[in-house]
Amino acid sequence: MDLGIRGRKAIVCAASKGLGKGCAMALAGEGVELVIAARTAGPLEATAQELRDRYGAKVTAVAADVTTPEGRAAVLAACPQPDILVNNAGGPPPGDFRTWTRDDWIKALDANMLTPIEFIKATVDGMIERRFGRIVNITSSSVKAPIDILGLSNGARSGLTGFVAGVARKTVRHNVTINGLLPGSFDTDRLAATSFSAAKAQGLSIEEIRAKRANDIPAGRFGTIEEFGVACAFLCGAQAGYITGQNLLLDGGAYPGTY
């Protein structure tokens, strides 16, 4: 299926590895011009080169912390008029809410709620004027069902999701959609880090924790960044203009509810 977005311009945040990279790969495969951002220049440039070599894509790498105003300004300077925006950043740490300070909450809200809102604010009116826009927010399955140790994520991402639910209904009339992609367990560095914490807490090896986690998923395995990327690219496709304000779970069946 040709998604009809060849030559469109996209910003993909937090894309040197993991889910953001999966999205960048799928968009590059569709002929989209990319500005990819991550904090560390070396791995980011390596990913940019990989995308150029594999897909012949036009890719600009911007080393920036997207949770800061300066970082966002650098990304937007490289792509002031994106047609596609994929919001993503690192997730907050696990822990017990009794130990979290106001500062811990502000950091989580900054990264996982206010940063995507700032990017939406900076780009959505241009998309509306040009009558094409696709915004995808990478959130978490925690939006649908809270994850015990990830209270900061449960809270911050739900705030973003609630905000977007309203805006997404205003923009769709202009062919600008905003949707959430909710990862369950994908085999990335983030999953390795949470497996490490769980292994320590439960006195098991990382391999044991990984096997247990994979076995608890109806699919019997973790998701891949490629699977995540194609779902993102579909939501960014020209044909997806009637899908807005939705929160799509990609979790191998882990969420146990009927709806």
Ligand code: NAD
């Ligand atoms: P990852 O650690 O594999 O990759 C994160 C990427 O984000 C890297 O490229 C990193 O450089 C970049 N990054 C992090 N903070 C940044 C910042 N402030 N500015 C710019 N770039 C930044 O992580 P991932 O597994 O791909 O996770 C991506 C998001 O999805 C995270 O918010 C994570 O919490 C969430 N998530 C992941 C899973 C999963 O199973 N992997 C599940 C639920 C939610």
